[in-house]
Amino acid sequence: MASLGELERAVMDLLWAGQEAATANTLRDLLAQSTQPQDGTVGHVGKDLAVTTVLTVLSRLERKGLVERERGTRPHRYQAVSSRADHTAELMHEVLGSAPDREAVLARFIGSVTDNEAETLRKLLGRS
Amino acid sequence: MASLGELERAVMDLLWAGQEAATANTLRDLLAQSTQPQDGTVGHVGKDLAVTTVLTVLSRLERKGLVERERGTRPHRYQAVSSRADHTAELMHEVLGSAPDREAVLARFIGSVTDNEAETLRKLLGRS
DNA sequence: ACTTACTTCTACGCCACGTAGAAGTTGCTC
DNA sequence: GAGCAACTTCTACGTGGCGTAGAAGTAAGT
Known part of the structure; x- marks a missing residue:
């Protein structure tokens, strides 16, 4: 139950980097940005993904216990369970x-x- | 490139346990035995596998660099690359x-x- | 040469993962 | 309060790893 896929890891990296909980849209944007000209950020360079893709991944990460989401807020906010x-x-x-x-x-x-x-x-x- | 499947791990466990290089047939037998009445050995209990199955797994392990085989001897003999x-x-x-x-x-x-x-x-x- | 043991090739089903459209839900606006 | 826009859930497809093994190929002994 250990290993993560490439995109899953990229998402976790973002969640681990930012201290605040993030929305799927934010994450999608961040994933897109990472590719820009002079890229410093590691990982999964600049995928321009559909939001649903990010959501699917987040759900899977949630199922794996790596991520939790606040269901109260309208755009659900996601954060890493542990550092x-x-x-x-x-x-x-x-x-x-x-x-x-x-x-x-x-x-x-x-x-x-x-x-x-x-x-x-x-x-x-x-x-x- | 880290994780092993269940059978792959079972085979590695056998190779790691025995100090000598083993043939596919030997390994097949060992895998079968493991299920016997009072089983002490861990792992993959008592699969009665085809030899080709074991060979396939061994090939994959070889490709992963975990196992090497002596191609000289007629029944090839396999051993773990590292402990x-x-x-x-x-x-x-x-x-x-x-x-x-x-x-x-x-x-x-x-x-x-x-x-x-x-x-x-x-x-x-x-x-x- | 024929048989037998062994190896390689090919293949299928399953499941994880990347990917995303379709359908359903909720909340704002006029 | 009807309609739109944003958001979430459902369903699904392609790919690749792994468990599994039969079919085909190769070598070695009689």
């Missing part, structure tokens, strides 16, 4: 969780982490 | 890699790790 960092961390746990040899995995994982990140991890883990 | 731990760790890096806020992700990640694992991680990270 990107939370979601990614959860994904990592999911990947790790399916392993019978968690420690071995962690060993490999740590083994191929950058020095900076190792330092970060040490700090996060508190003093040994 | 399960390596593969899982790689997956974790993949998940993490797609995040612009790696540190935040790591923070969340270790925030929800068991005490034991935190301890393991401290050991793995060693002193500076």
Whole structure:
């Protein structure tokens, strides 16, 4: 239940980027903009999509529990359920969780982490 | 390019479990056995598959770079390219890699790790 | 040469996802 | 309060991955 499609990911990226809940139309516009001349934004460059397409995707994301919508307001407003960092961390746990040899995995994982990140991890883990 | 199907995963589990390279037939038998009365093995319980099915899956796994085969021997022998731990760790890096806020992700990640694992991680990270 | 074991090719059904039109609903305006 | 405009829901189609396997091709032993 982990992976997202390309468009789904693009939408999530937008939702994660903006702090406010967004409408389908807003998202459609943002998705269209992303392609403009000098594009800085990543992802799904400049798709000019129908609003219904965005809505379909949002529904699917809602079904997957990644997005929730306020049904009260007239144009429903959508927002990510959890932050990107939370979601990614959860994904990592999911990947790790399916392993019978968690420690071995962690060993490999740590083994191929950058020095900076190792330092970060040490700090996060508190003093040994 | 990450996720595996159910059968693909079952096959990988077998390849990861056995240390020797295996033939399609062997794998087919192992997949069939797994269902027997008192099953201990996880996964895909007791599918009685055609050998061609297993071969198809193995080809796909080969294409994905997870498996390699010796073409010399007459019944080709298949083996996992990397250990399960390596593969899982790689997956974790993949998940993490797609995040612009790696540190935040790591923070969340270790925030929800068991005490034991935190301890393991401290050991793995060693002193500076 | 014939049979037998093994491999490759081709294929079908299902489901996720990108994509969107058609149909239904709600709220504003005259 | 009837009609329009905006919005949502329903339905659907094309593509591609995966489970599944038969048909066709190839090699190896008798």
